[in-house]
Amino acid sequence: MAGTIHQAGRKIWQTLSSTKTGVILLILTVVVSAGGTLILQRPVTDADEMQRAYSPQALRLLDTLGLTDVFHAWWFVMLLAAVSLSIVAASIQRFPNAWRYFARPYKSPDDNFRKALLFQQQIAVPDEEAGLSVAEKVFQTAGLKPERIVRQDSFSLFGERNRISEMAVYIVHASLLLIFLGGIVDAIYGWRGFVTLTRGEESSQVQAQNGSNHKLPFAIRCDGAGQENYADGTPKRWWSNLAVVERGRVVNTKEIVVNDPLVYRGIRFYQASYGRTGKVDKLLLTATSKTAKGESKEIALGLNETQSLDDDTTVRLAEFIPDYVVRDGQVYTRSEQLDNPAVHLMVSSKKSGKEVNVWMPALPGFEENAASRYSFEGKDVQMAYFTGLEVSHEPGQWAVWAGVILMSLGLGVVFYLVHMRVWAVPVHDARGQLFLWVGGTCNKNKDVFEQRFRKLVQEIESGIKVHSESGAQAPVTSMAGR
Amino acid sequence: MARVRAERQPAATGMTLVVMVGLGVAFLLFMALLNVAKSGNLLNESNLLYAALIFYSGAATLYLGFGVTGTPSYIRFASLATWAGLLANTGAVAHRWYEAGHPPFASIYEMLLSFVWTLAVLTLIAEKKYGVKVIGTVTMPVAIVGVVLMQLLRTDVHPLVPALQSTWLHVHVTLAMLAYAACALSFALAMMFLIQDRMTTETFLAATSLFSMATYLGILTRFEKWGGLSVVAWNPQEKSEVFIAKGVRLLVVIPELGWLMMVVLAAVAAPLVLYLLWRKSNNEGLLDMANRAVFVNILLQSLALVFFLLRARDGRYGSLDAEGLFPTSLAASPFILAGLVGGIFVSLLYLLLLWRRTDLERMLPSADELDRITYRTIAIAFPLLTLMIAAGAYWANRTWGSYWSWDPKETWAAITWLVYAGYLHMRITRGWRGRRAAYFAILGFAVVMFTFFGVTYLLPGLHAYA
Incomplete structure (x- = not known):
């Protein structure tokens, strides 16, 4: 019994973590979002306009199916949650392998690994130490931090750069989840509203978007508002002088303009409109x-x-x-x-x-x-003017911005940092001739790496030539391809 | 046969085209100079733009000459002309920037200015760095269309409405232009890949027909009863569209134009129908007919363009929403105009492929190389798209108090991002290479185009400025 549950769990897990599921969910999200832009959405459209655009029956049907407010419907939220779950599952599934790469770099390659490696070359060397020290220098200048690996019976060399590249995909996925998290927090704890003030008026009631009233723990007062125009009469700037009043005391003041809100206790006041009250x-x-x-x-x-x-x-x-x-x-x-x-x-x-x-x-x-x-x-006649303030509280936005920054960094690493690894191992061929085996691999952009690798090999070869010319007589370089 | 001719031709006509283009450019510049000398103001924006147009035209002619004959020397002169055009274009951008006091991203005109500039830069990069020499054949005509469109649109510096006065907006739009230009490049590269990957010319025929059909269907969403075509009314004094409510433009109906567009739609659909029939019956005659139909299409599409130009340039038309007659202007319908010109251009490109395929194949980099470069271009585009969305969200947060409000443009930007994310996942984890990846890149660009044009044109929303 426990076995079958276990198996079912395994099955669910496999389905959830597969790329196929992820892609299907992504396609669904794309289709649904696109639909949401084609059908008029209630939160942003006047009720009159909705009625003009659709027949009553069609409107009723759309409303029942939740298609007039797609982006806030429970099933859309579920879909996004499923996408998140799929990302989490896929990441967890693939993480251990990548983590091995990252946490325990493979430093001394065995025979099988060496045979299978795509980029490799054997260079004849006079002695082990000469070969390794030349290779060490070449690795160093190529930015591949070299490290001498000492085994009981052998020396070898390992160099690498940009190991972080192996982790980058997880950084990007984590950042996406962070953004989602911020969005969820805002969807649950955040709110938006509107308040209209005339000069001298004070209010702590905000008309929330869903129609209810939201009571602020402090009051906001307008000490003045105005509009400046360009020479051609189009508005250039709207401003309002706001004061935050808490228990009868003014605790904060600011002149806000469009694009520059007043923030107090995580609640932000934006200049949204300005006009005559009539x-x-x-x-x-x-x-x-x-x-x-x-x-x-x-x-x-x-x-x-x-x-x-x-x-x-x-x-x-x-x-x-x-x-x-x-x-x-x-x-x-x-x-x-x-x-x-x-x-x-x-x-x-x-x-x-x-x-x-x-x-x-x-x-x-x-x-x-x-x-x-x-x-x-x-x-x-002097008419009274009002200033319209958009009020919003978005406690999750910091997670969103952190996610955005993390994602930018992660994408930079994903696309532009290549994890390169190179090894140099002294080996003897069947006739007892000493060679330095040099091999390398990378996790992307193989063609660019190939050129780099060829250059590395050339530099080691010429380095060894110089070394043996300055030293005593040495065997002439002979090469063996892979 | 074709190969022999292609190899002989350069020797015979080698420098003629270069000399002709050189003389043409010199002549036009001289004539322009004579005009300018009268007014006395040499380095103003419209002159610089005109110079850019002349140089880009020269470059396009030479690139096309290279596309057709493969003469290597054309490329040298074409790059030279592109450099000269870019110089003039940079001057125009700088002039605009100085005049307006903000980077040129506030209106369609200014964005086109920046877009053409980016396109020229990317063309030179693709040519010099990646050796995709023939790319100018595609990008330069696009640049010309851009500059011509700009001549029609408003050019006076318009003050920014308060919501647009933000550094973040400039960051957002710059990133958008860069990202979209990179997407455009990846699209062109994917197309070239398909040519090198031996996709049949017939398939390209079907695709061309499909593209033109989509364009005309898009235009015909504005089809009105009695065969009219709705266009936006234009106020010539204020040089702006006429609004009847916030974000709602007043539409006027140009009679009969709708019917003409219908006819052209039927005509551009013909090659696709003939292609499908050919697939069924394998009768080569049908294919011949389809190719001839493309030729007829170009004539009909040109006719549609001319009629549109004549009727929309001036004249006053009635509206369904208001009493009286209202003027319209080409500047009020940049998307229709772009669609009409784009349709003709794509059909011409198809003819180039039909007639000169072997030469094209000889000149393009190998399929593998193109596949890799396409991926690299998307690897540039994707982070730019991400940053663009982030900068836009940050700006929205400072202006409207919400970083994400599911407005259609935002949603479509997210969809674009998802499509390219899909491409990257398929390529990296599933190892998609070659044709499937190329289709994906093409799909991505189609979505970009919809986000850029379609959303503004067809869907309502907050992005009324762009």
């Missing part, structure tokens, strides 16, 4: 008395603010409509743009308690302008 900040008016000749007064009113014009009369700004339209006996605003403004003032008298509706412009059916003791003329 509400009036200050309305400047000239009030002229109809009775006393020429007596006029400049007044500034905010919404619902009251000012007295004389001992008896007061005026209040009751409504400000930025873009008015009259329909069915009602005044509406069409937009928040200051295109077609209407002003509704209440002029009241203390003595008689009478209230008079004054409209600018005079809207028939609403205005009682004639009954007012003052006439009004609009001078200027």
Whole structure:
């Protein structure tokens, strides 16, 4: 019984760690992601637009299948998890072999290994020491750190470079997992939201993307916001002066612009939008008395603010409509743009308690302008502006950036560092002639390595020639190919 | 027969082409100089670009001459012309950079400027370092198309909208251009590999037909009722597209053009149909007909291009989304234009292959060599792609507060990355070499093209700038 479970486990493990599974999962991910870009996605599309693009039945079907929010659907997350698992399994499966290479380099090659090696050459040498020391020097200059291997009965030489290259693939895979980990952490613990502030306003409530309210452990206050334009009128820069208020104290301030957020306790505030609220900040008016000749007064009113014009009369700004339209006996605003403004003032008298509706412009059916003791003329209007802040909390992003850096390094090693190994072993042939056997291997770019190896051999040969010429008579170099 | 002719020809016509191209370049430069002398401003961007165009054209002619005849001396002069063109191009890039105060990556125009520059550099590298001499035959005409497109697009320095004012954006786009240029090169190399690997000319015929069909199908996604073709409206005063909402462009319908594109689609599909019939029946006559159809296609495609140029350059057209008539411009439809020119170019390349295959085979490096170089190019492209995505994510994080939002361009960049990752895994762990690897490299580039053009053109998203 335990055996069958064991076998089943083995089977699952083998399936999971095979390249085939990995490739199938990758293809699935590619197909599903591509589908997600072709079908409109709910989180980034207006509901109206979705309805315009698809028929109700189609939309219902797409919604049920989760195809309108592919990238947040549970099965997409499962797919990514399966890809991760497959990477982990494949890496674990292949790791021991690579680790052997890495941790226990093969330093003294035996006969079988020597025979099978692709790149090798025998060089005639006068004596063991001469051959090995020349080879040592040549290895050294080629950047292949040479190491003398002493066995009971023999000396040999081993040199290598870029052993890390054997591990690089695992570095890349680990970095990919690190990125996934960051993404998962953010998907679970991260959130995004939006907050709109006018000047002087303070808030600790953030409208989260899923519609709920998110309460911040501190408050954010806008001390000013603005827009600067290029000469041609296109926006150049939006900015907001933000202050972080914690228990009544300002603990941090920053002027943020697009691309440069305020970060406090891992929560980041981005400049996202800027515009008119459609509400009036200050309305400047000239009030002229109809009775006393020429007596006029400049007044500034905010919404619902009251000012007295004389001992008896007061005026209040009751409504400000930025873009008015009259329909069915009602005044509406069409937009928040200051295109077609209407002003509704209440002029009241203390003595008689009478209230008079004054409209600018005079809207028939609403205005009682004639009954007012003052006439009004609009001078200027200052609209209130808001700054829109994107708020996000992504605790996993550090894992993502670490993963990215690690991956860049790993890929550099994978593609550009070649693990090269060379050996030099003194051997005797059948007739007792002494040779230096030189062999080498690499883990990629064999053609480049072949050239390097040929050069190494040539250098050793010429080194030995010089050595034997400076020394006494020595056998003329003779070579034997592999 | 062909071989004998190819070997005799160089001796007979050796220097004629070089002299002719030299005279042509000198003549054009002289004429341009006369014009410039009047205005007095010698080293401005459009002059430099014009000079680059002249030199690249000269280089392309010579490279093509080499492609056709194999005369080695052409290559020397072709490289020389490429160097001269590159010099002028570098001047134009530097001028633009200085003028705008930011690296030239902010608009399609600026990106094309950088792309052509990268392409010229890579051509010279491939030629000098890897000995792939014939590569200019492919890349130089592409460079010319790029420069011609630039002449049509807006050239005035446009201020950057706030979201684009970031060093990371420049890093991101530079890496993208480098990566895409490397992918383009790997594609060209994979194609050359297939030639050297004795893939039949008929298969190339089918592929050519398929490519043209895809292009025209892409264009015909804008087909409207009553046979019109929708193009983006253009505001000539502001030199920009007309938007009706954020990220939604106003489309105007050019009547009848849709029908014409339909006809051309049918025509470019004909060689594929004939090829399939030939596969079934083995009747050589069908193949002959298919090759003749390619010839007819080039004429029809040129016709489509001319009509498009004439009708889209000026004129006002109605729209389905708004009242009144709106102007359009070639600058508003760079992708349609690129598609039309690309289709013609690919068909011409096929004819080159059809007529001069033996000469081409003689001049290209061996299949093994090409296979290796393709892999090396991808080994350059892949880390660049990785860094490009990372830089883009970092920029998005600083601008929108999220490093990954599954917007279509992002998703397709990730898909590109996955496809090349697949190539590398198959090659390294499964030992895929040769034809299968070449197909993979071609697939990778197709995805790159879709990410670059298709996503911008067909799918909605945040990358409205590019």
